[in-house]
Amino acid sequence: xxxxxxxxxxxxxxxxPPGRSEYKWDVIPELDNFTKNIVIPELxxxxxxxxxxxxxxxxxxxPTVYARANLFRNAxxxxxxxxxxVSGLLRFYLSLxxxxxxxxxxxxxxxxxxxxQRVKLQYSDGKSIFETENVYEPLGAFGNMLFERKxxxxxxxxxxxxxxxxxxDVITFKGQVIGAxxxxxxxxxxxxxxxxxxxxxxxxNSGKLTDPRLSDIQPEQLLAIHAFVQNMINKIDPFKNTFNxxxxxxxxxxxxxxxNLVDWLKEMDxxxxxxxWIKPSQKPGSTPEVSAFLAPFSILFNHSTExxxxxxxxxxxxxxxxxxxxxxELLLPPTTEVIQFRFGGDAEKDKNFLSVQxxxxxxxxxxxxxxxxxxxRDEKNTRDNKLV
Amino acid sequence: MRCLEAxxxxxxxxxxxxxxxxxxxxxxxxxxxxxxxTENLLELYSRIKTSESGPKGGTxxxxxxxxxxxxxxxxxxxxxxxxxxxxxSLSKLAEGSPEKQKANKLVSDLFLDENSVQEFNLAHGYRxxxxxxxxxxxxxxxxxARNLASGxxxxxxxxxxxxxxxxxxxxxKLGARVFVFGSIFGxxxxxxxxxxPKAFQDFIKIRSGGKSTLDFSxxxxxxxxxxxxxxxxxxxxxxxxxxxDSVIADSSFFPLNSQAALQFYQNDPTVQRTYKTxxxxxxxxxxxxxxxxxxxSTITGGEKQKNPCHFTEMVCACAxxxxxxxxxxxxxxxxxxxxxxxxxxxxxxNVNFNDFxxxxxxxxxxxxxxxxALFSLAHIVLTKNEAAFSTDEKAGxxxxxxxxxxxxxxxxxxxxxxxxxxxxxxxxxxxxxxxxEQFHPGWIYxxxxxxxxxxxxxxxxxxxxxxxxxKGLDVGAxxxxxxxxxxxxxxxxxxxxxxxxxxxxxxxxxxxxxxxTKEKFMAHIYNAITKSQNFIN
Numbered sequence: 001x002x003x004x005x006x007x008x009x010x011x012x013x014x015x016x017p018p019g020r021s022e023y024k025w026d027v028i029p030e031l032d033n034f035t036k037n038i039v040i041p042e043l044x045x046x047x048x049x050x051x052x053x054x055x056x057x058x059x060x061x062x063p064t065v066y067a068r069a070n071l072f073r074n075a076x077x078x079x080x081x082x083x084x085x086v087s088g089l090l091r092f093y094l095s096l097x098x099x100x101x102x103x104x105x106x107x108x109x110x111x112x113x114x115x116x117q118r119v120k121l122q123y124s125d126g127k128s129i130f131e132t133e134n135v136y137e138p139l140g141a142f143g144n145m146l147f148e149r150k151x152x153x154x155x156x157x158x159x160x161x162x163x164x165x166x167x168x169d170v171i172t173f174k175g176q177v178i179g180a181x182x183x184x185x186x187x188x189x190x191x192x193x194x195x196x197x198x199x200x201x202x203x204x205n206s207g208k209l210t211d212p213r214l215s216d217i218q219p220e221q222l223l224a225i226h227a228f229v230q231n232m233i234n235k236i237d238p239f240k241n242t243f244n245x246x247x248x249x250x251x252x253x254x255x256x257x258x259x260n261l262v263d264w265l266k267e268m269d270x271x272x273x274x275x276x277w278i279k280p281s282q283k284p285g286s287t288p289e290v291s292a293f294l295a296p297f298s299i300l301f302n303h304s305t306e307x308x309x310x311x312x313x314x315x316x317x318x319x320x321x322x323x324x325x326x327x328x329e330l331l332l333p334p335t336t337e338v339i340q341f342r343f344g345g346d347a348e349k350d351k352n353f354l355s356v357q358x359x360x361x362x363x364x365x366x367x368x369x370x371x372x373x374x375x376x377r378d379e380k381n382t383r384d385n386k387l388v
Numbered sequence: 389m390r391c392l393e394a395x396x397x398x399x400x401x402x403x404x405x406x407x408x409x410x411x412x413x414x415x416x417x418x419x420x421x422x423x424x425x426t427e428n429l430l431e432l433y434s435r436i437k438t439s440e441s442g443p444k445g446g447t448x449x450x451x452x453x454x455x456x457x458x459x460x461x462x463x464x465x466x467x468x469x470x471x472x473x474x475x476x477s478l479s480k481l482a483e484g485s486p487e488k489q490k491a492n493k494l495v496s497d498l499f500l501d502e503n504s505v506q507e508f509n510l511a512h513g514y515r516x517x518x519x520x521x522x523x524x525x526x527x528x529x530x531x532x533a534r535n536l537a538s539g540x541x542x543x544x545x546x547x548x549x550x551x552x553x554x555x556x557x558x559x560x561k562l563g564a565r566v567f568v569f570g571s572i573f574g575x576x577x578x579x580x581x582x583x584x585p586k587a588f589q590d591f592i593k594i595r596s597g598g599k600s601t602l603d604f605s606x607x608x609x610x611x612x613x614x615x616x617x618x619x620x621x622x623x624x625x626x627x628x629x630x631x632x633d634s635v636i637a638d639s640s641f642f643p644l645n646s647q648a649a650l651q652f653y654q655n656d657p658t659v660q661r662t663y664k665t666x667x668x669x670x671x672x673x674x675x676x677x678x679x680x681x682x683x684x685s686t687i688t689g690g691e692k693q694k695n696p697c698h699f700t701e702m703v704c705a706c707a708x709x710x711x712x713x714x715x716x717x718x719x720x721x722x723x724x725x726x727x728x729x730x731x732x733x734x735x736x737x738n739v740n741f742n743d744f745x746x747x748x749x750x751x752x753x754x755x756x757x758x759x760x761a762l763f764s765l766a767h768i769v770l771t772k773n774e775a776a777f778s779t780d781e782k783a784g785x786x787x788x789x790x791x792x793x794x795x796x797x798x799x800x801x802x803x804x805x806x807x808x809x810x811x812x813x814x815x816x817x818x819x820x821x822x823x824x825e826q827f828h829p830g831w832i833y834x835x836x837x838x839x840x841x842x843x844x845x846x847x848x849x850x851x852x853x854x855x856x857x858x859k860g861l862d863v864g865a866x867x868x869x870x871x872x873x874x875x876x877x878x879x880x881x882x883x884x885x886x887x888x889x890x891x892x893x894x895x896x897x898x899x900x901x902x903x904x905t906k907e908k909f910m911a912h913i914y915n916a917i918t919k920s921q922n923f924i925n
Contacts, residue, residue: 007732009703011615011646011670019729023742023752025710028668028725031654038647060505061573061645062652063518063582068499074651089647119495124488130594135531136479136524138492142499144530145523147586147658170494180498190498191505249657 012039036078040088059092065145072096072185076256095208099189101264102209103171103179105201107301108228109212109221111290113174116181118294121146121153121166142168152183152250156242157295169297178209181297183243183252186232213267219277223285226268231287231303233261239299344375389413389422390697391569391612394705396429396458397818397831401758402914403709403745404456406448406901410559411460412552414525414584416513416576418464422695429817430460436810439904449901452911453762461552463545465528467510475506475520514575516645521579529587533594550595557592557600560607567708568611572649573642582653585609585662608718610665610711612704613653613725616642617671617838618695646670653723660722667707668727669700673735697834699739703728706744736842756845757923760867763832763846764917766819767863772884775812776822777855781805784812789909795888800909807906820853827853843868864920874920883920891916 006019010028014037017028028034062070075093107114121143123132129144143166146153154164169181174197179189194207200217203210212225236254243251269279286305293301308315308322315322347353392413398404411430415423437446437454449455472478481492500506505520514521532546556564568584570577589602653659653666707726717724731738741759742752768788770776775784782790785808789800819830829837836844836851850866852858864874864883877886896902896911 004731005733006729007672007737008727008729009670009700009737010668010672010727011643011650012672016672017727017729019732021729022731023740023747025667025707025726025728025746028727031725035647035650035654038643038650040643040647059644059648060517060519061578061641061647061649063522063572063579063649064652064656065499065519065523067519067648067652070652070655071648074648074655078651089644092644117494119491121495124484124491129530129590130534130537130598134480134483135534136527138479138481138495139488141479141523141527142495145526145583148661149657168495168498170498177494177497191501192497192503249660 010034013037014039036090038088059089065142068191069180069182069184069188072100072182072188076100076185076260080259096189097260098211098214099209100185100187101211102201102203103187103189104229104232105212105225106173106178106199106209107171107290107292108225108288109201110173110199111288111292114290114292115172115175116292116294117170117172119168119170121168149250151246152243152252155296156245169294181293186257186297186300211264213271217271219272219275220285222268222272222277223280223283224288226265226280227285227287228290228303229261229265229268230284232300233258233265235300239296242296242299342376389415389420389426390695391614391701391704391708393426393429393697393831394701394835395569395708396426396433397762398705398709399456399458400433400454400814400818401755401762402451402453402455403755403758404712405450406455407712408448408457408459410552410555411458412549413460413462414464414576414580416465416467416510416521416525420513427460427462429814430458432810432814432817433458434460436807436814436906439906442904446907447901447903449907449911450899452896452900452902452907452914453765454910459555461548463529463532463549463552465510465525466543466545473509473511475500475510475524478510478524481506514579516573516575516578516641518575518579518645518649521575522583525576525580526583526587529591530594533591537594537597549591553588553591553595556588556607557596557602560602562606564607565712566607566609567711568609569614569704569708570612571614571616572653573614573616573646578649581611581613582656582659586658604662609663610667610707611663612707613650613666613668614700614704615646615650615668615670617698617700654725663723664718664720665711665724665726667704667710668725669703669707671698671700673737696829697831697838699737699835699838702835703744709745733842737839738843739839739845741845753923756867756872757918757921759845760872760921760923761914761917763819763850763866764863764921765913766815766830766832767850767861767866768884769812769815770819770821771858771861772863776816776820776858781809784808784815791888792891795892797891800905800912802905803909822855829853867921872921872923887916887920890920894919 004022006022008017008019010016013034015030015033017026017030017034020026059071060067064070071093075096079090079093079097119139121139123129123134123137123140123143125132127133129135129140132140135141143150146166150166151164153166153168155167156164158164170177171179171181171187173195176193176195177190178193178195179187182188189209195202195209196207198204200212200215200221201209203214212221236258240252240254265281269281272279287303289304290302291304304326306324306326308318308324310319310322318324343353350356392411399409413423413427417423433454434445437457438444439446445457445459446454448457467473467478470477475496476482479492479496481496482489484492496502496506500520505517508515508517510524514524529549532549535541535543535546536550556566566585566588568581570581572578572581585602585604589604593601650668728743730743731740740752741756745751745755769784773784773787773791775787777783785803786805789803789808792798793801815830816828817830818832820833821828821830833851833853836846840848845868846866847868849857849861852861862883864887867873874883875886877883891912894912894915896908896915900911900914902908902911
């Protein structure tokens with residue numbers, strides 16, 4: 001009698017579990033592979049052959065309000081070969097990875113336009129779920145939905161006796177919400193943002209963030225992103241260590257992220273080589289001086305160069321007697337503008353000129369300044385006319 | 389809901405001996421046709437078990453039809469009125485100080501699309517937006533507990549939920565099992581699976597003022613993870629043009645969403661800490677289309693949503709049986725994900741009795757005997773005694789009882805016409821009915837049609853819809869295997885007449901724990917059919 005052919009009564013997957021036990025409920029072997037290889041019908045083109053489907057809007061099957069954040073972690077865990085031909089959810093994941101890299105690039109290149117706002121996930125009246133006035137209020141309700149994962153979304157660097165409240169650091173770019181921080185994937189983008197500006201990390205067609213390697217990027221921009229990514233890689237372990245006090249099942253594993261970032265560095269080198277530029281890894285640029293993030297994400301993203309000075313001379317290496325300092329803390333903010341006052345020849349002749357001016361009343365000073373300004377404007381005009 | 393329908397029929401065939409089972413239906417759409425159909429079936433089941441002298445819903449019995457006592461509780465979310473119609477209004481995003489509004493909007497816009505997900509009308513459920521659905525279902529259950537605790541805004545569904553939760557709390561102290569039927573590709577069920585254990589736990593905490601909780605080491609949760617097995621009409625742009633209908637489930641996206649959901653279930657620490665077992669059930673061959681193609685638009689819910697039953701739903705019910713009856717597998721640290729394999733040939737599944745409940749300790753034979761017995765009784769009532777073709781109160785079960793009176797078995801004459809009509813109606817739901825000339829397949833006919841042309845335990849003649857063939861049907865020869873056909877009647881007789889004689893030979897037994905006339909009647913028929921089918925020697 002020929003042996004029966006058994007088929008798993010399961011969703012169609014290229015890695016369907018084998019029909020090994022007749023009549024019994026059996027544990028699904030290699031669950032990850034089974035799920036990863038589920039057969040997805042082609043979604044890219046509609047039947048009329050025109051409109052493309054925005055997969056981002058249809059992936060609504062992950063039953064947690066944190067689906068958006070979870071999808072980024074899944075994308076980083078699942079997509080191991082960015083060049084492989086993918087379809088369905090994997091294609092969506094690939095697009096998320098591009099957005100994720102776009103957000104990192106945005107922080108690296110345009111950190112002056114980035115603001116980070118910490119939103120505490122607790123009811124605004126400070127009451128518990130049992131007592132609060134509106135149980136559906138998003139701030140508290142989103143906090144509730146973390147369930148067992150709540151400790152992971154709290155700042156673990158706080159002292160033991162401080163209240164740990166879950167939070168999200170919302171990232172805005174020129175006032176528009178574009179994403180947020182997450183302990184799972186470091187960053188994720190929001191569902192509905194659209195950037196209309198032409199920037200190397202923006203897909204001009206969709207307005208979504210994207211890997212700048214796909215855009216018209218300049219060598220110095222590539223250097224900055226490369227340096228920023230390298231800095232992130234260096235900080236992964238210190239960041240991860242902040243979660244050491246959590247239960248094992250909650251502690252994050254960043255090996256996929258690390259792998260993705262390392263791959264990205266190489267891809268940036270390859271891009272530079274293809275364009276005839278020096279590879280960023282051979283001549284690294286300066287790490288962007290980002291300071292917008294709060295602990296613990298400041299560990300990953302913020303950077304300030306450390307220098308060492310002694311008797312007016314500045315060194316990049318520490319040595320005996322040299323005092324360390326962070327230029328970003330000493331220098332004027334990057335938004336500072338320089339203005340110049342010129343008081344004319346009288347000031348050059350009289351070393352007490354300024355103190356004399358301050359003895360005058362305000363009206364006299366103002367008149368004098370206007371007179372000075374007229375004088376120099378006339379002088380400039382005369383000089384320009386001579387040149388002509 | 390249709391998994392619960394299948395589960396109810398498992399109870400009717402007698403798979404849950406000596407059990408009292410608390411059932412909670414959970415929906416966002418109180419008018420949903422599938423929900424109403426299932427709840428009506430459960431109420432009918434309960435009326436069949438009820439007798440004038442006994443408690444409502446009867447008592448648990450053994451080795452007989454309708455052996456389990458089923459108690460139905462219903463909870464539905466209230467999204468009526470403009471203040472609760474969508475996420476934005478329910479969350480009161482436009483209320484409070486500017487800072488509060490800004491922070492609430494920031495969080496909402498990060499995760500939920502502002503123009504569609506935050507604004508569609510929730511009256512017909514979560515429309516496959518499970519990220520929103522899980523959030524709202526958890527808080528709806530918490531909201532209910534808060535209403536009950538404060539004594540304000542208490543509605544019927546809050547009270548019904550509380551009765552269920554009180555029983556769960558009591559049972560949980562000794563060790564209870566909770567099984568959740570739900571798909572992972574739809575709306576309400578898919579949204580609810582991951583949050584229910586925590587929602588129940590927090591409900592109990594709130595109602596007890598923090599004095600009581602649900603201990604997941606004592607109260608064990610199991611669930612189905614049912615993936616897509618049907619498709620339906622695709623919504624068009626015109627239907628989706630209004631804000632109320634800006635989100636409509638599209639079955640072509642079900643596989644994609646099932647994949648996303650399965651990834652979530654296998655990684656989420658809350659699920660893994662609250663569920664012991666999850667049964668993955670899917671349909672790896674072409675899905676059949678549901679609904680009426682003539683409908684001008686996709687049915688999102690409401691009374692019109694009445695989809696036919698499917699084999700996978702029956703397997704889900706059997707997963708529930710496995711979870712409730714198994715004696716091991718609960719000492720796992722993380723959720724176990726199970727599946728089942730079935731014989732597959734010529735692109736069809738060939739279903740054996742053992743596929744449903746296993747074959748250890750002759751479980752498959754017991755299942756076959758019981759399912760076959762109820763199916764035979766359905767044909768006795770509907771086909772042989774014409775309940776399917778007549779509205780006359782003398783047809784069906786009444787006619788059968790009259791026949792027993794003629795065979796010197798008068799003890800069941802006191803069963804009223806109303807009670808007979810309830811049994812007739814149950815069998816119509818179970819097997820088939822006619823509305824004038826129009827044939828309506830019942831549950832087992834529908835399930836079998838989803839497996840066809842594969843084999844389904846019974847002879848294909850047992851599922852005929854042709855009135856002439858039905859009238860000539862041999863109700864003692866339903867099984868594919870002739871070994872289980874009733875004994876021949878001999879010269880000038882038939883299997884049915886022989887069966888009636890068998891009824892005279894057997895009677896209800898003490899071990900069946902039957903007390904009322906109706907319970908004894910059911911047990912008596914069960915014993916006679918069991919003897920005739922020759923499964924149990």
